Amino acid sequence: MVEAISDGYFTYSTRERCLSRLRLRSALFPILMPISSIITTSRLGHRFGRRVLFRKMDLQLVGGTTTAITGPNGSGKSTLVRILAGVLTPAKGSVELTLEGRKVEDEVRPLQCGLVAPYLNVYDGFSPRENLQFLATVRGFSRRDPRIDEVLERVQLASRADDMVHTFSSGMIQRMRLACALVSDPPVLLLDEPTATLDSDGVSIVRSVIDDALERGKLVLVATNEPREAEACQHRVDIRDYC
Numbered sequence: 001m002v003e004a005i006s007d008g009y010f011t012y013s014t015r016e017r018c019l020s021r022l023r024l025r026s027a028l029f030p031i032l033m034p035i036s037s038i039i040t041t042s043r044l045g046h047r048f049g050r051r052v053l054f055r056k057m058d059l060q061l062v063g064g065t066t067t068a069i070t071g072p073n074g075s076g077k078s079t080l081v082r083i084l085a086g087v088l089t090p091a092k093g094s095v096e097l098t099l100e101g102r103k104v105e106d107e108v109r110p111l112q113c114g115l116v117a118p119y120l121n122v123y124d125g126f127s128p129r130e131n132l133q134f135l136a137t138v139r140g141f142s143r144r145d146p147r148i149d150e151v152l153e154r155v156q157l158a159s160r161a162d163d164m165v166h167t168f169s170s171g172m173i174q175r176m177r178l179a180c181a182l183v184s185d186p187p188v189l190l191l192d193e194p195t196a197t198l199d200s201d202g203v204s205i206v207r208s209v210i211d212d213a214l215e216r217g218k219l220v221l222v223a224t225n226e227p228r229e230a231e232a233c234q235h236r237v238d239i240r241d242y243c
Contacts, residue, residue, distance in 0.1 A: 036063055036099065036100050036101070036217065037062075037063035037097065037098070037099050037112075037187040037188055037217075037218065037219045038060060038061065038062050038063065038097070038098045038219070039059070039060070039061040039084060039095065039096070039097050039188065039219060040059070040060050040061075040095070040096045040098070041057050041058060041059040041060075041084075041093060041094070041095050041096075042058060042093050042094045042096075043055075043056050043057070043058060043092065043093040043094075044056075044057040044058070044059070044083070044090055044092065044093035044094070044095065045057065045090065045091055045092035045093050045242075046076065046079055046080075046083065046090050046091045046092070047091050052243065053075065053076030053079055053080075053239070053243075054076050054080065054239055054242035054243060055092070055242055055243070056093075056242060057080075057093065057242045059237060061084075061219055061221060062219065063187065063188075063217045063218055063219040064214060064217045064218070064219075065214070065219065065220070065234050065235060066210060066214065066220045066221070066222060066232070066233040066234050066235070067220070067221050067222070067233055067234070067235040067236065067237060068221075068222050068223075068224060068229065068230035068232075068233035068235070068236045068237070069081065069221060069222065069223040069224070069236075069237050069239065070223075070224065070225070070230050070236055070237070070238050070239070071238055071239030071240055072225075072240075073225065075239040075240065076239050077192070077223040077224075077239060078117065078119070078192050078193075078223060080223070080239065081115070081117065081190050081192045081221065081223050082115075082117075083095060084113075084190055084221065085109070085110055085113045085115045085190050086106055086107075086109035086110040086113065087110055087115070095109075097109050097112060097113075097188065099112065099187060111139060111184070111186075112186050112187055112188055113186055113188040113189075113190050114181030114182055114184070114186040114188065114189045114190065115181055115190045115192070116174075116177050116178050116180075116181045116189075116190070116191045116192060116194050117177070117192035117193070118174075118192070118193055118196050118197075120177055120180075122165055122173065122176050122177060122180060123165065124164065124165040124166035124168075124173075125164065125165070125166065126164070126165060127161060127162045127163055127164055127165065128152055128157050128160065128161050128162075128163075128165065128176055128179065129148065129152065129161045129162055131165065131176065131179075131180065132148045132151065132152070132179060132180065132183050133148060135180055135183055135184070136148065136183065136184075139183075139184050141184070147183055147184075147185065148183060149161075151179045151182050151183045152179060154179070154182065154205070154209070155175040155176070155178050155179045155182075155205055156175065156201065156205060157172065157175055157176065157179065160172070169197075170197040171197045171198050171199055171202055173197075174194075174196060174197050174198055174202065175198070175202055175205065178194070178205070178206065178209065182209065186218075187218055187219065188218065188219045188220075188221075189209075189210070189213050189218055189219070189220045189221070190221050190223075191206070191210075191220070191221065191222045191223070192223045193223060193224060193225070194206045194222065194224075195224075195226065195229065207232075210222075220233075
């Protein structure tokens, strides 16, 4: 039986195929250098049974910008985010990610995206440090990489870095999800309801992460029902426009 790995993106067999490609990408695009990223969708559509969520969606999302995905509950925002991240196959159409003008293969695309979403799990029997160390192993860099401590500081979990996640509040677990998305320093951030369950300090962390990502030319997408979050983005895609 094939077992799923910690970040919920791949099976172990897929992981082995992808890591060599990821290391090549890392050599071509050093992790701390700005990367020109573009996500393009062509006649993208998805449905569940007879219910159409969206259709004929042609988008171009460019690095250095923020885009809000809006629409009522159940309209398909999370589904669209998962498709863009490469963890769900669309019913119709295609998604293409290019980095510095080079197309990223579909099976590698999730490794280039930092996904934050309420439905993503972290190991509650691990500490935050252990979760990130395991992700480091999965994603092909050292368990001792200094980025692990840097990210824990960034999301203000450094003081609880060695406590078990099962002792955390829902807001702290959301910060842990954010840390998991950031640890590999991906060129694309896909944030699905990123401030859900967060207090004011947590919301400030998310805003700081987005600001930093923009300064470094990253592509940021935020799926949200919060008007203020949507208004803070430079562009908006309303799912209802593609029904």
